[in-house]
Amino acid sequence: MVKILILGGGFGGIRAALDLENKLTHSRGSGQEDEAHITLIDKNGYHLFLPALYEVASAYGVKKDPFAVRLKKSICIPYHSIFEGKKLDFIQDEVTKIDLNAKKVFADARVFEYDYLLIALGSQTNDFGIPGVKEYAYQFKSIDDALMVNKKLEESIKRSSVPYPVKIFVCGGGFTGVELAAELSCCAKKVAKVNKIKHKSHTVTLFEAGPKILPMISEEKRQHILRRLTRLGVSVMENSPIEEVGPDFVKLKNGQNMDGNIIVWTAGIKANELLKNVAGLSVSVSGKVITDEFLQVKDSKNVFAIGDNVEFIDPKTQKPVPAFAYVANDQGKVVAENIIRTLQAKKLKSYCPFYSVWVAPAGGKYAIAHLWNGIHITGFLGWVVRELIDLRYMLSILPPGKALSLMWQEVTLFTKND
């Protein structure tokens, strides 16, 4: 039986695992042997739904949740819910080493052998070597990061006093920074209102090193988002590269020192560090895996890679495909298909990048959605579109009852601060 090993249960890894399971192990009851044994390894016991991380950081008014259990459950989807009844093994373990020559993967607790390997380990926060980012800024990549920001925000606003509003800094003007700054501003207002704080309780500043926030979108939509941020009270500082982060300050390259109480880093991602030490693995200057058009790793035909840990150059633009959840999901589908085609000695399918759709939530029940064929939906309807996209994803990985229940929990919890 062919052994297929998937490293990482993120957006890419899960899609590949479910598609492979569906197509390769469904000879149940037919008397035929299954063709493959599929194993997925992840260091966590849950799939983290990163697109809603900002909602956890800015949640407020969730009653009877002293240990944040409801908040955690809203975006940490247990693998046993996703893989229940599926013919694949999920192993919770941390991968420490990949040996391509021996076709082995080493994890904390055991060693795995494979015939086909899929590397889908995602990314890590990039601090660009800036002093103090690791030590003093909240990284924004895990449930614990989001819960820490949430706790600190509420505590600080309640303690704020007349000359000392809480200064919230969000560093990085990509989609994550924009949605977080907007929502933190809404949440801070709500905390102040509920606690009857009459003085100016907070300020929110969004820093961007480059000349523009969201440089990848059209100028018209960028201006729209800027107007919305201003309306919510977020100050946007473009052209403001950060030189150093301290326990309670941010120093800009132009010499300006700014005092801040809550500093969140959303300025970029880099490849998973583990990949640097894999002998024989083709990696780019940025440390990401280089694949061919079939998402096969160079010189290793039985190894595939997808998602944030891959640098795939779009032949149309000659630029790397962006790190989006649905990009990883699409790549997961292609790799599942290509592993099956390899087993059947058929021609492989090329990956055709698609990433022109985006939805930017911008505080409360408001989002700017740029959809297929240039359709543009803004405001409450934009937010509805965003919720429908999330629901569609949940339905693609969970049984309908569980998907609907999870979405209901999300919507009811995350709109309490609006």
Ligand SMILES: Cc1cc2nc3c(=O)[nH]c(=O)nc-3n(C[C@H](O)[C@H](O)[C@H](O)COP(=O)(O)OP(=O)(O)OC[C@H]3O[C@@H](n4cnc5c(N)ncnc54)[C@H](O)[C@@H]3O)c2cc1C
């Ligand atoms: C805050 C935030 C908000 C975002 N919002 C959006 C959005 O709204 N829309 C959108 O399209 N994209 C969004 N993204 C980007 C999107 O989440 C990523 O592009 C997507 O998660 C990439 O999928 P992946 O499968 O490559 O990696 P991931 O989803 O990151 O999965 C990688 C998996 O590998 C596991 N792993 C890592 N190292 C190890 C190890 N050593 N051993 C075992 N397991 C390991 C991790 O636990 C994780 O489960 C957001 C990202 C962030 C950080």
